[in-house]
Amino acid sequence: VHPDAELHLIGxxxxxxxxxxxxxxxxxxxxxxxxxxxxxxxxxxxxxxxRSASLRGVTIDGxxxxxxxxxxxxxxxxxxxxxxxxxxxxxxxxxxxxxxxVATTVSELARLGVRISERDDGMTIEGGAGIxxxxxxxxxDHRLAMALAVAGLSAASDVTIDDADVVAISYPGFWxxxxxxxxxx
Numbered sequence: 001v002h003p004d005a006e007l008h009l010i011g012x013x014x015x016x017x018x019x020x021x022x023x024x025x026x027x028x029x030x031x032x033x034x035x036x037x038x039x040x041x042x043x044x045x046x047x048x049x050x051r052s053a054s055l056r057g058v059t060i061d062g063x064x065x066x067x068x069x070x071x072x073x074x075x076x077x078x079x080x081x082x083x084x085x086x087x088x089x090x091x092x093x094x095x096x097x098x099x100x101x102v103a104t105t106v107s108e109l110a111r112l113g114v115r116i117s118e119r120d121d122g123m124t125i126e127g128g129a130g131i132x133x134x135x136x137x138x139x140x141d142h143r144l145a146m147a148l149a150v151a152g153l154s155a156a157s158d159v160t161i162d163d164a165d166v167v168a169i170s171y172p173g174f175w176x177x178x179x180x181x182x183x184x185x
Contacts, residue, residue: 001081001130001154002052007181009048011040020067022048024075028055028082057084057127065090072122073105073147080114081154082127091122104144108136112151112159133157142169149178 014022014034026032031051038045055078060068068075072091079086091102106118109125113132116125133155138145145167152159167174 001055001078005050005052007050009050011045012048014044014046014048016044017067020064021071021075023064024058024060024068025055025078027058028078028086029053030055030078055079055082055127057082057086057125059087059089060122061087061089070143073101073144074150076105076109076114076116076123076125077131077147077151077154079125079127080109080116080129080131080151082125084127086125086127087119088122088124089119092120101141101144104137104139104141105147108139108144108148109151111136112148112155114151131155131159133159135160135162137162138164138166140166142166142171146171146174149174153178153182 014037022032031053033049034046035049036047057079060075069091072088075088102118102123106116106123109116112134113129114125115129116123131151131154133152134157136148136159138148138161140163145161145164148159148161149164152161
């Protein structure tokens with residue numbers, strides 16, 4: 001969603017049980033190339049190149065949900081920039097994660113100006129308006145905090161995240177890496 005961006009991710013796990021986000025982003029129109037596929041410690045790994053692209057809204061439901069359940073907050077951020085409506089259905093498992101990830105993703109992205117509403121099994125995002133900015137809370141959820149940080153990169157004004165250090169649960173070097181990618185971009 002960032003204009004004129006090109007991001008190279010080296011050595012990313014591409015086990016088919018974890019690549020649902022790539023499939024969804026491609027369906028939204030993302031320019032994602034998988035290169036140099038290889039095996040590392042018996043697991044499929046590849047380099048991924050992501051380039052700027054215009055995204056469109058999609059409906060996400062069914063068999064793909066278990067393959068992207070942890071990435072729904074990040075997909076909601078992408079959907080805020082996509083033209084049209086994105087519906088995420090069948091994601092009721094998110095209600096029992098570190099936080100109720102459906103409710104917290106909806107409430108925090110709404111605080112940042114995203115047109116988003118909660119469904120009993122997911123959410124609906126009316127894309128195209130982007131992200132205004134503002135203050136958000138992580139609710140102690142590392143994945144939500146990371147998604148909010150990414151939202152901040154493309155927001156019209158600053159995004160401040162309360163309890164942002166929670167990202168260390170799954171990615172201790174997240175803030176340094178994000179700053180590096182932002183500086184390189």
